[in-house]
Amino acid sequence: MTTQTLTRQDADKAVLQNQLDKQRRAYLANPAPSYQQRVQDLKTLARLLREQQEPIIQAISADYGNRAREEILLYDIYPALSGIKEAIKRLKKWMKPKGRHTDFKAYPLSKNRIIPQPLGVIGVIVPWNFPINLSFSPLTNIFAAGNQAMVKMSADSQHLAELLNEICEQYFPEEKLTFIPDTSEIGPIFSSLKFDHLIFTGSSNTGRAVMRSAAENLTPVTLELGGKSPAIVGPDFPIKKAAEQLIYWKLVNAGQICVNVDYLFLPEDQLEPFIEHAKRYVQKRYPDFKNQDYTSIINSSSYQRLWSTLNDATAKGAKVTDLSAGKLNRDSELRKFPPHILTNVDDDMLVMQREIFGPLLPIITYSKPEEVIEYINARPRPLAIYPYTQDKNLQNLYIDKVMSGGVTVNNCVLHVGQHDIPFGGVGESGMGHYHGYEGFLTFSKLRPVFYQGPIDLLKLLRPPYGKLSARILNFMLKLTR
Numbered sequence: 001m002t003t004q005t006l007t008r009q010d011a012d013k014a015v016l017q018n019q020l021d022k023q024r025r026a027y028l029a030n031p032a033p034s035y036q037q038r039v040q041d042l043k044t045l046a047r048l049l050r051e052q053q054e055p056i057i058q059a060i061s062a063d064y065g066n067r068a069r070e071e072i073l074l075y076d077i078y079p080a081l082s083g084i085k086e087a088i089k090r091l092k093k094w095m096k097p098k099g100r101h102t103d104f105k106a107y108p109l110s111k112n113r114i115i116p117q118p119l120g121v122i123g124v125i126v127p128w129n130f131p132i133n134l135s136f137s138p139l140t141n142i143f144a145a146g147n148q149a150m151v152k153m154s155a156d157s158q159h160l161a162e163l164l165n166e167i168c169e170q171y172f173p174e175e176k177l178t179f180i181p182d183t184s185e186i187g188p189i190f191s192s193l194k195f196d197h198l199i200f201t202g203s204s205n206t207g208r209a210v211m212r213s214a215a216e217n218l219t220p221v222t223l224e225l226g227g228k229s230p231a232i233v234g235p236d237f238p239i240k241k242a243a244e245q246l247i248y249w250k251l252v253n254a255g256q257i258c259v260n261v262d263y264l265f266l267p268e269d270q271l272e273p274f275i276e277h278a279k280r281y282v283q284k285r286y287p288d289f290k291n292q293d294y295t296s297i298i299n300s301s302s303y304q305r306l307w308s309t310l311n312d313a314t315a316k317g318a319k320v321t322d323l324s325a326g327k328l329n330r331d332s333e334l335r336k337f338p339p340h341i342l343t344n345v346d347d348d349m350l351v352m353q354r355e356i357f358g359p360l361l362p363i364i365t366y367s368k369p370e371e372v373i374e375y376i377n378a379r380p381r382p383l384a385i386y387p388y389t390q391d392k393n394l395q396n397l398y399i400d401k402v403m404s405g406g407v408t409v410n411n412c413v414l415h416v417g418q419h420d421i422p423f424g425g426v427g428e429s430g431m432g433h434y435h436g437y438e439g440f441l442t443f444s445k446l447r448p449v450f451y452q453g454p455i456d457l458l459k460l461l462r463p464p465y466g467k468l469s470a471r472i473l474n475f476m477l478k479l480t481r
Contacts, residue, residue: 004218005104015194020193023178025242026175029116033151035091038144039091041088042140048167049077049136055167055216056163060159060160070293071253076133078134087436094144095116097114098114099111107453111450111453112448113451115447115449116441116446118145119443120147121149122147122198123190124138131157132160137335137436140149140439141443145443147443148179149178151180152182152186152190154182155187163179178412187207191210192216195214200222200223200260202225204429208432221432223425225383226258227245228263228380229261229383229384229385230385230402231388232385232389235270239277240277243277247278248414249261251282254296254359255300255339255357255359257355260356262356264363264364274363297337298335302358309356310342312350316346316348323338324342342360345362365369369398380428381403382405383406383425384407384408386408405426416435
């Protein structure tokens, strides 16, 4: 490692540490912001998004090369704004201290309370795929809980990161919120800072590195990772409807969604009808893949990775169906990847070993639900599962027998967009939750407070111990029976 590299890293660390110190001083000066102040912060967050909507859309599309405007509005900006509105609506209830039971016999006229209080300074590490949703949704919970925040954007979101870094000071003092563009050196430095909590969204491998860095400071972490999330179409579910929904989600953002369907289970007799319906759906909805409706793959390495994954599956015997009907040729500058269905897949293929993050859909056929359950449970726990069936017993069978971060029944992804249920992974797909009340709790310290009443019975149990203390203790123990 060169002296120049060390000097640059030292300089970056000093800048980040200085920013953290500023925010911590601001927190200590006002460690319990009022309800009114928190509401104002949330409204300012929403105002930033509304007033800067067009520059934000342009910056995100520039980072991608092309991203559909409608998808930015629907899956980035709208969820962030609606989440802020919902948090403001519920914040007073969330902040209210909660009474807890007190053992009256031992502590007469005393009381217990749980008081949610801000943790301090929260670090947020944001991926590139939904950069507004996955930064402003945590910020909503962070500000609702009364904290400060430092947000590190992805290296693949340079245009957006520079924009947010530039405009943020128009809305918030840097002691409250700052956005930090990423470089290869800043990432490890950022996660090694002594935050009061750190939330990371991204790959499992990077999540492990973030957790190792955070462990040095005993910084608690929330990890929102990925994995291979399956969909299961039951024998009773209309196959046309299933095909249209599943292919729709596989093509939103060109499949670059952490909770997207990574592989699909179909009844054996539904494979060919599914493929035919998928072809018709794609031809109808995407008559021209080169227009603005179909999003580009984020960068050249991801684009080449998808081709390598497809070529690997083909070489190992997978049957491949190009849903674009040959309309998309390989173009490393345009980076629009043609959607494919893959059948006859097996575990030796890369497409079944790692998260796809693109418009490839492997299909496995099955005859009994037990086959599905056994297959999924033999692998790392997914971020989501998607059972398609009207049979309540079958829905519950998959929900009860297969553990995952979340579930959407008879659709995909939509559990993530619900503001009153938590979002988070389990096992290798992540840990911790945010969204809604659970997000408020994640970024709060639930302070347990005991208020001593006017009668302190422990006075009777002070040394020197004797017959009185023995009788009292025997009586107390009898009360526990």
